[in-house]
Amino acid sequence: MKPCPHPTVLATLTLALLAWAPAAGADDGRRRAAVPPFAPYQQECAACHVAYPPGLLPAASWRRLTGTLDHHFGVDASLDAATTATLADWLAAHAAPSSMNPPPQDRITRSAWFVRKHDEVPAERWTLPAVKSGANCGACHTRANEGDFDERWIRMPR
Secondary structure, eight states, X not given: OOOOSOHHHHHXXXXXXXXXXXXXXXXXXXXXXXXXXXXXXXXXXXXTSOOOOGGGSBHHHHHHHHHXXXXXXXXXXXXXXXXXHHHHHHHHHTSBOTTSOOOGXXXXXXXXXXXXXXXXXXXXXXXXXXXXXXXXXXXXBTTGGGTOOOGGGBOOOO
């Protein structure tokens, strides 16, 4: 697996995002739940992308994602069995309520609340070099590294 180009930035965003997770029944994108930082999750997942708050997906989604790390969204992110089990258990323990419908392909960016909150974003913005995809929260949410996703701090790249 190739090293990530910006691990320091990603680690900072990850720490901020760990505090941002959905609460049962909430769907406004500002959902929060206290989730204790977990070093193995930071070390393994935040090395390449934001370690998304576990509450953004139900446990079944996290189990599927950790069970298929050998082809994790086009990348081999395989880990040893013990680390995988530890991460899967932690993610499941802090996951969204089981009543949440898993998004298509277990993609956070395809969840109903994400789509609703970002429906005004023009399609061409998602493909800008500074954005690349909806998974890059910090591209538009200028205070994402502080855990602040308030719309007043959004600056959409051009």
